[in-house]
Amino acid sequence: MTTTMPLTVPNFGDEATEGRKLAIICSKGNLDMAYPGLILANAALGEGVETHLFFTFWGFDMITKSRMHDLKFTMLGNTATHMPQGLGGLPGMTAMATHQMKKQIQDVGVPDVPEFLEQIVASGGHLWACRMSADMMHLDESDLYDDVEAIISAADFIEKTEGAQLLFI
Amino acid sequence: MTTIHREIHTDAEGFLTEYDEWTDDLAVQLAAGIGIELSDEHWKAIRFLREDYPTHGETATLRRVSTLAGIxxxxxxxxxxxxxxxxxxxVAGLPKPRGCV
Known part of the structure; x- marks a missing residue:
């Protein structure tokens, strides 16, 4: 297509995304299950969508300072690796699979979990921790990633994300 | 009213399709069209995108701009x-980035 004046200006949809919200519930603590939520949150923020992440149950590992650097990937119970399940139970296999996956993630230029959270917060994303999970695991805000805004109840999260589209991971 | 005297090639949305048709002046006009007045900081990002594109083969994502250009x-x-x-x-006259992160 050839354009002279007037210039075709892309519709960046600033009005359309105004008021659009996305809520993502992260309930898993495996390395491979941490990424879908982070990638979608990052994509939504880049599209101008207000984004809230709620970390609950095993998803708490993603924001717990002592664990967030050390999420693991296991072949056990995951038929999509197309390897014999018995292999996944051998000593050292989870460490090896984790190492391999971290390398693959790094190779495509995607950051590790703490750095990804940092980018999400820098992009305007909101991080919330689940009250019940904190109580069950005897953790408080000092144990959590600094940019987590607060430990809130499920009802609080539902209230904060009124009208949002929701993803449960 | 700004006027572009040259012909430029764009896709249906208005993104330039020819790398070499882009100029600094055009960038100023493209930016103005979406309500942005270019500052030195804007230029730093745009220059990085322009320089990165031919070698990288695709438009840099936000993460790439932030890590490599230090913005x-x-x-x-x-x-x-x-x-x-x-x-x-x-504004940099490049296609939309296709990377996820």
Whole structure:
């Protein structure tokens, strides 16, 4: 297509995304299950969508300072690796699979979990921790990633994300 | 009213399709069209995108701009509000980034 004046200006949809919200519930603590939520949150923020992440149950590992650097990937119970399940139970296999996956993630230029959270917060994303999970695991805000805004109840999260589209991971 | 005297090639959305048709003057006009007045900080991002594209083969994502050009993500959102990656690409005369992160 050839354009002279007037210039075709892309519709960046600033009005359309105004008021659009996305809520993502992260309930898993495996390395491979941490990424879908982070990638979608990052994509939504880049599209101008207000984004809230709620970390609950095993998803708490993603924001717990002592664990967030050390999420693991296991072949056990995951038929999509197309390897014999018995292999996944051998000593050292989870460490090896984790190492391999971290390398693959790094190779495509995607950051590790703490750095990804940092980018999400820098992009305007909101991080919330689940009250019940904190109580069950005897953790408080000092144990959590600094940019987590607060430990809130499920009802609080539902209230904060009124009208949002929701993803449960 | 700004006027572009040269013909430029764009896709249906208005993104330039010919790398070499882009000029500094055009960038100023493209930016103005989406309500952005280019500052030195904007130019730093745009220059990086322009230089990175031919070698990398695709438009840099926000993360790539922030890590390689050293411009914090937060600042990119301030400079190109709403959809920074797409707006930057548009002003730099490049296709929309296709990377996920």
């Amino acid at each position: 914090p993500v937060k600042q990119l959102f301030a400079l190109f509000p709403g959809k920074p990656a797409k707006k930057m690409a548009y």
